[in-house]
Amino acid sequence: MCLWMKAFCVSLIASGWFCGVVSTAAFADSQGIKLYVAPNGNDAWSGTLAKPNSAGTDGPFATIAGACDAIRHLKASKGLQEPVTVSVREGTYRVSEPIVFSPEDSGTEQAPISYAAYRDEKPIISGGRVITGWKKEGDLWTVELPDVKAGTWQFGALWVNGERRTLARTPNNDYFYTAGKASPIKDPATGKEVSRENIAFKFKPGDVKAWDDLNDVFVVVYHAWETSIHRIASVDTENNIVTFTGPAAWSFEQWGKDQRYYVANLREALDAPGEWYLDRKTGVLYYRAMEGEDLAKAEIVAPVATQLVLLKGDPANGKFVEHLHFKGLRFMHTDWGISPQGQSDPQAAYSIPGAFHGIGARFCSVEQCRICHVGTYAVWFALGCQHNRIVQNRMHDLGAGGVRIGEGASPETEAQAASHNLIDNNFIHDGGKIFRAAVGVWIGRSSFNTVSHNEVSDLDYSGMSIGWCWGYAPSSANHNAIEYNHIHHIGRGVLSDMGGIYTLGISPGTMLRYNLIHDVNSYSYGGWGIYMDEGSTDILIENNIVYNTKTGGFHQHYGKENIVRNNVFAFSREDQIVRSRQEEHISFTFERNIVYFTNGRLLGSNWGNGNYRIDSNLYWDTSNPEIKFAGMTFAEWQSKGRDQHSIIADPLFVDPEKFDFRLKPESPALKLGFKPIDLSKTGLYGPHEWTSLPSAIRR
Numbered sequence: 098m099c100l101w102m103k104a105f106c107v108s109l110i111a112s113g114w115f116c117g118v119v120s121t122a123a124f125a126d127s128q129g130i131k132l133y134v135a136p137n138g139n140d141a142w143s144g145t146l147a148k149p150n151s152a153g154t155d156g157p158f159a160t161i162a163g164a165c166d167a168i169r170h171l172k173a174s175k176g177l178q179e180p181v182t183v184s185v186r187e188g189t190y191r192v193s194e195p196i197v198f199s200p201e202d203s204g205t206e207q208a209p210i211s212y213a214a215y216r217d218e219k220p221i222i223s224g225g226r227v228i229t230g231w232k233k234e235g236d237l238w239t240v241e242l243p244d245v246k247a248g249t250w251q252f253g254a255l256w257v258n259g260e261r262r263t264l265a266r267t268p269n270n271d272y273f274y275t276a277g278k279a280s281p282i283k284d285p286a287t288g289k290e291v292s293r294e295n296i297a298f299k300f301k302p303g304d305v306k307a308w309d310d311l312n313d314v315f316v317v318v319y320h321a322w323e324t325s326i327h328r329i330a331s332v333d334t335e336n337n338i339v340t341f342t343g344p345a346a347w348s349f350e351q352w353g354k355d356q357r358y359y360v361a362n363l364r365e366a367l368d369a370p371g372e373w374y375l376d377r378k379t380g381v382l383y384y385r386a387m388e389g390e391d392l393a394k395a396e397i398v399a400p401v402a403t404q405l406v407l408l409k410g411d412p413a414n415g416k417f418v419e420h421l422h423f424k425g426l427r428f429m430h431t432d433w434g435i436s437p438q439g440q441s442d443p444q445a446a447y448s449i450p451g452a453f454h455g456i457g458a459r460f461c462s463v464e465q466c467r468i469c470h471v472g473t474y475a476v477w478f479a480l481g482c483q484h485n486r487i488v489q490n491r492m493h494d495l496g497a498g499g500v501r502i503g504e505g506a507s508p509e510t511e512a513q514a515a516s517h518n519l520i521d522n523n524f525i526h527d528g529g530k531i532f533r534a535a536v537g538v539w540i541g542r543s544s545f546n547t548v549s550h551n552e553v554s555d556l557d558y559s560g561m562s563i564g565w566c567w568g569y570a571p572s573s574a575n576h577n578a579i580e581y582n583h584i585h586h587i588g589r590g591v592l593s594d595m596g597g598i599y600t601l602g603i604s605p606g607t608m609l610r611y612n613l614i615h616d617v618n619s620y621s622y623g624g625w626g627i628y629m630d631e632g633s634t635d636i637l638i639e640n641n642i643v644y645n646t647k648t649g650g651f652h653q654h655y656g657k658e659n660i661v662r663n664n665v666f667a668f669s670r671e672d673q674i675v676r677s678r679q680e681e682h683i684s685f686t687f688e689r690n691i692v693y694f695t696n697g698r699l700l701g702s703n704w705g706n707g708n709y710r711i712d713s714n715l716y717w718d719t720s721n722p723e724i725k726f727a728g729m730t731f732a733e734w735q736s737k738g739r740d741q742h743s744i745i746a747d748p749l750f751v752d753p754e755k756f757d758f759r760l761k762p763e764s765p766a767l768k769l770g771f772k773p774i775d776l777s778k779t780g781l782y783g784p785h786e787w788t789s790l791p792s793a794i795r796r
Contacts, residue, residue: 410457
């Protein structure tokens with residue numbers, strides 16, 4: 098008999114029950130089986146008490162893994178007829194590797210298993226280690242870490258009193274700029290020229306040096322819509338060429354000269370308050386304190402774990418993790434290391450996993466949790482994840498992004514598909530801390546998902562990315578509902594070619610509706626509100642309000658038969674509506690929209706071939722009522738059969754300068770059939786302490 102069962106029997110005997118005949122009803126009430134986890138618990142105890150007994154012989158478990166193991170033994174010996182709730186008491190539970198739940202740990206529809214915070218308490222599952230023993234040396238604080246010196250621990254993040262600190266970098270708040278492409282070199286084995294376009298570049302004299310700790314240095318390079326992180330193989334200071342150990346997904350200077358980059362993780366760059374540096378050779382961690390910080394009194398945490406929870410099913414063989422629920426827990430402090438070859442993704446920080454990661458998970462949920470201070474995405478329900486719920490979680494201080502659903506390739510079987518998942522009422526913000534191209538919500542080759550009532554903000558790339566198929570090839574991403582979301586302060590002038598909502602591929606049945614999107618600001622091109630890229634097809638865009646974008650409220654690169662109706666697009670700094678590629682089919686139907694602007698720039702890019710349907714719209718330019726339509730007057734434009742029933746008129750918004758786009762009763766848009774857009778249900782919902790959280794963010 099295992100230790101936990103012995104202790105459990107002892108507690109039952111003391112209560113008058115006999116171990117040999119006990120059923121689950123012995124420790125179940127009308128609400129099911131109750132188990133407990135507490136920092137002062139013991140995994141050898143029964144776990145049926147919320148706190149240790151006076152004799153110190155029984156009480157709660159010490160770890161969630163211990164409770165999980167106990168439930169597994171219970172299922173094997175007695176079966177599971179009652180719901181199980183594992184209540185986790187206040188405290189910090191430190192893990193060095195993810196807590197793994199396999200199909201054997203599943204609940205059932207009638208008897209689900211929940212791991213939840215004990216009432217009114219806020220337990221933390223942390224993948225970090227508290228660092229103590231700091232010494233002040235001049236204007237720096239230092240501590241020696243034997244595990245680092247021994248080569249068994251390295252980390253890429255540091256938190257001081259709950260705030261992420263900056264890995265020492267140069268320049269501190271700006272960038273270096275490339276000085277040209279590296280010329281090809283001859284392969285000594287074959288004598289043929291080998292391109293170095295994505296593994297080396299020229300730098301300006303003095304920007305990159307042959308530093309002593311060259312093996313530890315990172316070079317972070319900004320491409321149009323991605324970043325790549327590189328380790329240095331060599332520095333040629335005579336010809337000013339830096340060569341990396343592994344390639345970037347894109348050639349350097351592919352999108353123009355003067356490509357941005359910075360250098361990080363070197364001792365010489367430790368020159369600004371809040372920066373830190375880890376010397377792997379000596380094991381010494383250096384930190385330059387911010388004003389008022391005393392590291393002798395502060396809590397300093399560095400990550401050990403890379404993930405915190407893994408739901409590990411096997412969908413290819415029909416084995417799933419089912420009916421597990423996680424509620425009210427706080428998941429914190431993870432890392433994600435950079436390999437010896439560096440890190441580079443083609444888009445959206447695609448290779449980065451979730452701190453809470455599911456494979457083959459069905460009918461599971463993550464609810465009212467807080468996931469923060471992580472080096473990855475917060476949550477990823479990947480291969481074979483179906484009918485899961487991610488509801489009312491706060492996700493912030495993210496190394497990558499918020500939520501991912503599905504994979505980048507179409508599933509081979511229905512069991513391997515990710516589908517019918519709900520991402521609802523989450524506050525996702527302050528992401529891209531390490532992998533800047535990560536997005537708030539990413540839907541890959543996955544269908545029948547609902548993304549609703551979320552607030553997504555403060556990211557360097559797209560707010561949401563829907564679909565993962567380029568061109569007109571068949572895609573398994575369809576019938577996704579993206580609705581009632583508030584997406585804002587996206588891009589932040591860091592990356593390009595992105596949007597508040599970004600779509601890819603054929604996606605029949607997908608709807609983007611009742612979303613509020615604003616303050617989308619790219620580095621150069623491509624700061625769009627709604628961006629339909631690479632074959633986006635059969636998508637409905639309806640009843641959205643989009644304003645304060647850089648390069649357009651709506652843009653379709655290419656696609657077909659999309660419907661864009663009854664939206665408000667306002668205040669783009671450049672063109673308002675953009676159509677790039679001209680094709681032989683109908684690009685989209687654009688009708689009953691209001692386009693409101695102040696700069697004389699209505700239509701951008703290519704509108705010549707007429708393969709689109711556009712009518713019954715209202716246009717108003719406050720700077721000049723004589724609007725030009727792709728270089729034509731309105732009369733000339735209409736003579737081409739376009740906008741036959743559209744008008745140029747003030748829509749009579751209540752207060753457009755304050756972004757109040759409600760219509761006055763006498764608005765001419767109403768006569769066109771425009772339906773007032775009610776966004777009162779858009780964004781977060783629930784108690785005030787929840788819905789008011791975004792208002793506390795300072796930018």
